[in-house]
Amino acid sequence: xxxxxxxxAILDTYSVLERKNVSLGRVNYHYEQSQHEKxxxxxxxxxxxxxxxxxxxxxxxxxxxxGFVNIRELSEAELRELLDASITSMSIHIPEAPxxxxxxxxxxxxxxxxxxxxxxxxxxxxKLEDDLWxxxxxxNLEMAFESIDEAKEYLAEEGFTxxxx
Numbered sequence: 436x437x438x439x440x441x442x443x444a445i446l447d448t449y450s451v452l453e454r455k456n457v458s459l460g461r462v463n464y465h466y467e468q469s470q471h472e473k474x475x476x477x478x479x480x481x482x483x484x485x486x487x488x489x490x491x492x493x494x495x496x497x498x499x500x501x502g503f504v505n506i507r508e509l510s511e512a513e514l515r516e517l518l519d520a521s522i523t524s525m526s527i528h529i530p531e532a533p534x535x536x537x538x539x540x541x542x543x544x545x546x547x548x549x550x551x552x553x554x555x556x557x558x559x560x561x562k563l564e565d566d567l568w569x570x571x572x573x574x575n576l577e578m579a580f581e582s583i584d585e586a587k588e589y590l591a592e593e594g595f596t597x598x599x600x
Contacts, residue, residue, distance in 0.1 A: 436508055439482045445514055446477055451522060469525040476521050478503055488517050492524035494564065495574045520576045527567065527579050551595040559595055561586055 437445070443462060446452060452464040457479070464477035473489060480486035484507055491502020496517070498504055506514055551559045560571045561583075568586040570577040580586040590596075 436484055437511060437514065439480065439484055441511070442480055442484075442486060442506070442514065445511060446480070446518070449518060449522070452476055466522055466525050470527060471525055473502070473525065476518065476525070477506075488514070489521050489525070490517065493520050493576060494569075495576070516575065523576070523579060527581065550598040551590050552598045553594045553596075557595075558598065559590065559593075561590065 443454075446464050447454065449464070451468060452466055455463045455465055457463055460482050462477070462480045463475055464480075465474045466476045467474060471492070473491065476489055478487040478489065486506050487499075487503035488506050489502055490496040490498050490504045496504050504517060506517070509517065548563070549561045551561060557572075559577060562569045562571060563583075568580040568583050570579070570586060570590065578586075578589055580589065
C-alpha cells in the first residue's frame with residue numbers, strides 16, 4: 436500500500452491536475468479542463484491512506500454509486516493507470532449523436548467489437564460504447580475516440596490491421 440505522501444507525490448506529477456486541500460487533512464485533485472460536469476479526479480485522499488479516483492466514465496472498474504474507485508490498496512502502476520484512464524475519459528467531449536440512416540448504422544455497428552492485430556501478434560479490441568469508440572488492450576482502456584475514422588487512423592498509425600475472421 437502506498438503512503439499518503441507517495442499518493443500525493445504521484446498525483447503532483449500530473450500537471451493538468453489542480454491540488455485542493457479540504458477538511459480534516461484530506462486532499463482533492465481537480466481536472467479543470469474536463470469536458471464533463473465532473474471535475475474531481477482524486478477525492479478525499481486522507482493521511483490514513485484512503486482515497487478515491489473517479490472512474491464513472493470507465494468500464495472494468497468497481498465503483499461506488501458516485502463513480503469513484505477506492506485506491507487504498509493500489510500499487511503505483513495501478514494508480515497511474517487509473518489516473519491516466521480517468522483523465523482521458525474526462526477529456527473527451529461527447530457530442531450529441533447525429534442522426535444516422537439505418538443502412539449506415541448497420542455498417543458502423545458491424546465494425547464494433549472488432550479485433551485488430553499487429554505484426555507481433557499483439558491484439559487490440561475496438562468497441563463502440565455510448566457513442567464513443569474505445570480501444571482496449573485486454574481489459575485496459577488504451578484510447579477513446581469520437582469517431583470510428585479517428586479510431587482506425589490511430590490503430591493504423593500504431594501498426595494494427597483488422598484481424599481476419
